[in-house]
Amino acid sequence: MAFEGLTGRLQSVFSKLRGKGKVSEDDVNEAMREVRLALLEADVNFKVVKDFVAKVKEKSIGKEVMDSFTPGMVIIDIVNKELTELMGGTQAKLAKANKPPTVIMMAGLQGAGKTTTSGKLAKLLQKGNHRPLLVAGDIYRPAAIKQLEVLGEQIKVPVFSLGDKVSPVEIAKQGLQHAKDNNLDYVIIDTAGRLHVDEELMEELKQIHATVKPDEVLLVVDAMTGQDAVNVADSFNKQLELSGVVLTKLDGDTRGGAALSVKAVTGCPIKFAALGEKIDALEPFHPERMASRILG
Numbered sequence: 001m002a003f004e005g006l007t008g009r010l011q012s013v014f015s016k017l018r019g020k021g022k023v024s025e026d027d028v029n030e031a032m033r034e035v036r037l038a039l040l041e042a043d044v045n046f047k048v049v050k051d052f053v054a055k056v057k058e059k060s061i062g063k064e065v066m067d068s069f070t071p072g073m074v075i076i077d078i079v080n081k082e083l084t085e086l087m088g089g090t091q092a093k094l095a096k097a098n099k100p101p102t103v104i105m106m107a108g109l110q111g112a113g114k115t116t117t118s119g120k121l122a123k124l125l126q127k128g129n130h131r132p133l134l135v136a137g138d139i140y141r142p143a144a145i146k147q148l149e150v151l152g153e154q155i156k157v158p159v160f161s162l163g164d165k166v167s168p169v170e171i172a173k174q175g176l177q178h179a180k181d182n183n184l185d186y187v188i189i190d191t192a193g194r195l196h197v198d199e200e201l202m203e204e205l206k207q208i209h210a211t212v213k214p215d216e217v218l219l220v221v222d223a224m225t226g227q228d229a230v231n232v233a234d235s236f237n238k239q240l241e242l243s244g245v246v247l248t249k250l251d252g253d254t255r256g257g258a259a260l261s262v263k264a265v266t267g268c269p270i271k272f273a274a275l276g277e278k279i280d281a282l283e284p285f286h287p288e289r290m291a292s293r294i295l296g
């Protein structure tokens with residue numbers, strides 16, 4: 001993750017503020033104008049930026065902050081807190097079924113990193129002493145089943161597959177039964193992606209959803225696509241009721257627009273961040289840590 005542009009811009013705004021003994025309302029307005037531009041340049045959703053700046057202004061302009069000993073620092077702290085809030089406030093944890101197995105359905109467009117993320121998530125669960133099962137439900141992309149099998153072999157996690165001639169709904173159903181029969185406590189269902197959000201895809205996902213009743217529906221989106229990722233999340237969420245988002249390719253995202261907008265736009269928390277192609281490059285998403293990283 002390297003939101004250099006945004007971090008650099010914010011740092012220069014704040015170093016100006018920090019250098020002042022007294023901060024006037026004009027100073028705050030000027031700083032917020034620059035913060036607004038920096039966020040827009042980082043491809044943060046327009047409305048999200050507007051609300052964010054209004055909130056920070058409201059909290060910063062007032063006797064208490066302006067008269068404090070270090071007004072610049074207090075304002076930076078306000079920005080830090082609001083950035084954290086923007087990304088969900090606290091860490092959103094993975095749901096857990098009352099009675100195992102916990103069923104996690106993965107969704108997303110083709111190329112977003114769904115299959116890779118399924119493997120990474122299995123590895124993360126395994127590290128936490130769980131026994132996950134990967135279910136190969138993406139029967140349309142020719143290499144997806146094989147890709148999941150290779151990942152499974154690499155991390156020694158079983159992969160349930162019925163090839164590409166059986167419907168994904170049936171695969172998901174039998175996969176779930178397989179997990180129950182073998183005392184596995186997490187089921188990660190890789191589903192098919194498409195190039196765009198389309199009705200056929202949504203219908204299939206809804207059917208899988210109705211059949212396995214997942215505890216988690218995680219949408220995998222490519223952070224490098226910025227506002228497109230946010231729009232994709234918004235359309236999926238309207239049809240599927242997502243329980244969380246996984247942001248992939250944050251290692252190549254130089255701007256940060258998706259990370260900063262997706263929760264505010266969709267109401268859906270970011271649960272994981274993927275920062276590379278390697279199998280262990282997935283981590284739980286911590287809004288407060290991300291805010292601190294952004295502020296540099």
Ligand code: GDP
Binds near residue numbers: 109193250
């Ligand atoms: P799917 O079509 O959604 O299942 O996508 P894949 O899992 O096949 O991933 C598409 C490509 O993105 C692959 O080349 C992955 O190695 C790559 N990829 C996935 N996640 C990340 C990530 O976090 N960072 C980087 N740099 N590449 C990723």
